[in-house]
Amino acid sequence: MKGIVFTEFLDLVESKFGLEMVDKIISSSDLESGGSYTSIGTYEFSDMLQLITNLSNNTDISVDDLLLIYGEHFFSVLKSSYPAMLAEYSGSLELLSSIENHIHVEVRKIYPDAELPSFEILSRSDDSLRMVYRSSRAMHMFGLGLMRSTFKHFNQKSDIQYEKIEEDGSVVEFKVQLLS
Amino acid sequence: MAVSSDILQRALDREKQSRKEAERILEQKATELYSLTQELSKSKHQLEILVENKSSEMSSLIQNIIDPYLLLDLNGYIINMNKASSDLFSEIQSDIPEGRLNLIDLVPIDERSRMAVAFQQMVEQGYVKDVQLSVKNKSGSFIHLLINASIVYNNEGVATAAQGIARDITTLKHLQDEKDKLFEDIEIRNEELNEYAHIVSHDLKSPLRGMNSLIHWIKTDKSNTLSENSLSMFEMIDKSILKMERLISGILKYSTSVIENEDQELVSMETVIRDVMDVIQVPDYITVNLPEKLPTFLVSQNRIDQIVQNLMTNAVKYVPKVDGLITWHYKELEDKHQFAIEDNGIGIAKKHHDRIFQVFQSLTDHKDSSGIGLSIVKKVVKSLGGDIWVESEEGKGATFYFTIAIQNRNI
Ligand code: HEM
8 A cells, every 4th residue: 555545644643633642553553564654655555454443443433434534635635646637527427437447547657556446337427426346455435535525626516325235345336426 | 731752752763764764765766767767778779770770771762762752741841752853853843942841842833733732632532643744844845744642641540641653754655645646647547548549449430431331332323334353342342441440449449458447356267267158159069178176266357257258269269160179277376377278279380479469460361350359368367467378389279378366365
């Protein structure tokens, strides 16, 4: 997993819960990296899993909710790091339906070792989109957060439903409705 | 709430750690970048060599094209042209500007709009084929060009350039014009000749008719005063007039015999001979033998009929009234069909063998012979790319040989 996902996460934890919380979740995890991350490095996904689980244990916020919040936050990181890529889209649905065959394709060109999910589009209309998320990392809630921020970014309203197809969350169907 | 110093220390350690990690990664990336650049400049160099080789190969190829060859961009600017091209242009355009050249600059002003139209047409349909362009060279005479040009597409099917080749067909065109003119002349001459022959024969015949009527009148007027002797002399004059008339008709026939060009068709020699036998009604006392193999070949039907009819008529005339025998022979030579017609007639003395094919030579005073027949046959045979000759001894029959050139079906 890319270092920026870790550094942004730990910054967010520090700003919301303080440096003690950062220290706590790092100290209580058995991290491959020893706990230090740089945005240009690449690290084990299991590190992220431990950090998030320990944050959940220490805050009584569920892992899913934490991922959702982090996803919503992460969009602003993408926005400042890759403004050109976002500028190519005029609406949320256009952007969401292009993740698989454009956005993440470009990401892989920049970072050949990126671990990206796949999105299979089931149907698409002017105001709706159905697609299936697939990833062994089961970060669909992170995706949901990104989607919500996407709509906020374009000043659009949405109703996003999702349904786990695999119990562990590695395959999830999203039904996205654009509201007027 | 103050953060404990332990925590701060650990945070600081992590920061240091990650800074070192970042520096290490950057260092490593820098090395990677350096070697990549090295490799890139190496491949760039190799590519340049390759491109250079290819383009020198290309340009020597282009130079070696005999006809003027041009490679243009899609706006008509010259990318490459061979020497034949620059020679041509310097021949037709006196003030070629310096620097980057456009095709338009290379053609004389009064040809530019036509050139522009042709270029536009090529861009639209992808090519132009056999466009003829006549341009004046500096000394004022015309150069005729045959132009073929097409758009060059890259791997993705996008038009990238245009190429054209111009063939100087001036000499060819002159030859063609000359040939056309000659044909026209010949046709006019033939017509004149034909007309002339008709007029001459008519003019020659009318005094004969006058004489004929005069003699008739004298005979009826003076029938009781004329002696036996005078009457038989008048009889002879009559015959001579008749002969004279036949001769004149003969000349007319000879001179007009192979004037027209005639269509070739596939003709069976056996059919020709049998048809002629019907037409001239070969008498029963004559046996005609045909060889087992006779060809079917490409020839003008009229001319082969004419030859066969003349030779058969002659043979029939000269064979004896009892046991007359006419035998046809055939042999295929390398590029000719050779036929022969043999008879058991009176034969022809050696000294006459050449004479008989000349105009006005007839051996006997046969009543229905003008002496022109064989000369016409010879003319017709010659017109078919063949020859005719005779083998004979006096009293032992005669064999007339003739050949006809084998025509290629494709012509
Ligand atoms: C400009 C737009 C985007 C960029 C540049 C981008 C880039 C990235 C990058 C760099 C990662 C991390 C890969 C790694 O850690 O190896 C990632 C992961 C992810 N992206 Fe995107 N992304 C974009 C938009 C989106 C959007 C709109 C979604 C919405 C569904 C999305 C869904 C995800 C998810 C769910 C992951 C987590 C990895 C996983 O689930 O396996 N991305 N993306």
